[in-house]
Amino acid sequence: MSVDLNSVFKRFGNVTAVNGVSVKIEDGEFFCMLGPSGCGKTTTLRMVAGLELPSEGQILIHGRDVTYEEPRHRDIAMAFQDYGLYPHMSVFHNIEFPLKVRGLEAHERRKKVHDTAERLGIAELLERKPGQLSGGQRQRVSLARALVRNPRVFLMDEPLSNLDAKLRASMRTEIKKLVSTLGITTIYVTHDQVEAMAMADRIAVMSRGDMVQVASPFEIYDRPRTHFVADFIGSPAMNMFAASVERNGGVRCSPQAFADALPAEERERARRIADSEGRLFIGVRPEKMSIGAAGGPHAVDAQVEFVEPLGQTTNVYVDAGGQRFVVVADKVSVKIGDAVGVSAAPDQLRAVALNNQ
Numbered sequence: 001m002s003v004d005l006n007s008v009f010k011r012f013g014n015v016t017a018v019n020g021v022s023v024k025i026e027d028g029e030f031f032c033m034l035g036p037s038g039c040g041k042t043t044t045l046r047m048v049a050g051l052e053l054p055s056e057g058q059i060l061i062h063g064r065d066v067t068y069e070e071p072r073h074r075d076i077a078m079a080f081q082d083y084g085l086y087p088h089m090s091v092f093h094n095i096e097f098p099l100k101v102r103g104l105e106a107h108e109r110r111k112k113v114h115d116t117a118e119r120l121g122i123a124e125l126l127e128r129k130p131g132q133l134s135g136g137q138r139q140r141v142s143l144a145r146a147l148v149r150n151p152r153v154f155l156m157d158e159p160l161s162n163l164d165a166k167l168r169a170s171m172r173t174e175i176k177k178l179v180s181t182l183g184i185t186t187i188y189v190t191h192d193q194v195e196a197m198a199m200a201d202r203i204a205v206m207s208r209g210d211m212v213q214v215a216s217p218f219e220i221y222d223r224p225r226t227h228f229v230a231d232f233i234g235s236p237a238m239n240m241f242a243a244s245v246e247r248n249g250g251v252r253c254s255p256q257a258f259a260d261a262l263p264a265e266e267r268e269r270a271r272r273i274a275d276s277e278g279r280l281f282i283g284v285r286p287e288k289m290s291i292g293a294a295g296g297p298h299a300v301d302a303q304v305e306f307v308e309p310l311g312q313t314t315n316v317y318v319d320a321g322g323q324r325f326v327v328v329a330d331k332v333s334v335k336i337g338d339a340v341g342v343s344a345a346p347d348q349l350r351a352v353a354l355n356n357q
């Protein structure tokens with residue numbers, strides 16, 4: 001089932017938590033809302049769930065206006081940060097509960113509970129009470145309870161926040177497999193870019209109540225539209241160089257070599273950004289740059305300031321005439337103080353705006 005948000009606002013007193021969001025989430029899509037703390041992710045999700053009323057705007061599920069409808073009439077399931085498990089019931093009965101409410105036969109309920117528990121790696125915990133579980137186990141029980149009833153729309157708010165790195169990675173694969181096999185439309189809130197990149201069909205990067213860019217994970221990484229998105233996605237973040245467009249249409253930047261190498265399409269975009277009086281940057285991902293000898297053709301002369309070996313790759317921090325940036329190199333034999341030549345793959349240079357135009 002599709003989910004539509006039409007110019008949705010949510011204000012709490014003088015705080016605008018959600019600032020006129022419009023987006024269509026397609027049937028069966030895995031949609032991630034990604035952004036820093038306080039950007040409005042949870043509030044947006046709670047409005048889709050019906051736990052919060054929008055101050056303005058409309059929410060449609062499967063084309064039907066549900067803006068003022070009770071949560072229980074929306075055919076959605078939720079898994080939130082604070083598990084919401086019944087403490088006096090065993091894990092089995094917690095997961096079984098939504099099936100009982102729907103009047104399923106006992107043998108059918110038992111099968112579904114066992115299948116779901118198996119998938120989420122909690123089959124051996126079915127007899128325990130929530131109080132006897134770790135945070136991560138409770139989180140998985142809450143996921144199981146939401147998924148067991150095969151909802152049409154599934155809402156998740158940081159469901160893996162309490163798991164260790166390894167379990168988190170395996171759980172994210174499991175969730176993704178499960179919901180795509182079942183074809184459930186999923187809206188997933190996270191502040192973890194790796195999680196969003198790995199799971200989403202589309203990501204909405206949010207900042208201060210706005211969806212700043214909504215696109216596929218690759219596009220968000222490859223063509224961030226604004227400085228905020230460029231900075232938020234990728235580790236280390238995209239290198240950004242302040243740039244401007246002259247009257248004759250030439251692009252200026254320090255180092256100028258990056259402006260000179262800008263591909264035609266990005267040059268056009270740079271002009272459009274400048275025309276609408278937006279501040280302009282040239283951006284390039286650290287992993288799309290390389291280090292060679294100083295004085296090389298098309299390279300920018302720089303000095304190595306710091307070297308951070310990470311095993312497979314090395315972060316090399318450089319200073320080129322006062323512009324500091326980082327290069328992710330595969331293999332490096334440079335050390336602090338070395339004079340080097342840094343080049344950027346021309347097809348990887350991007351024109352980036354400060355704000356959405």
Ligand code: ATP
Nearest residue numbers: 012015016017036037038039040041042043044191
């Ligand atoms: P986090 O990642 O920390 O959970 P978030 O992106 O989910 O953050 P929200 O919880 O949606 O952010 O909050 C958005 C803004 O709305 C914040 O400034 C928050 O303080 C404010 N806010 C949220 N709920 C309320 C409320 N009930 N009353 C007043 N302000 C609220």
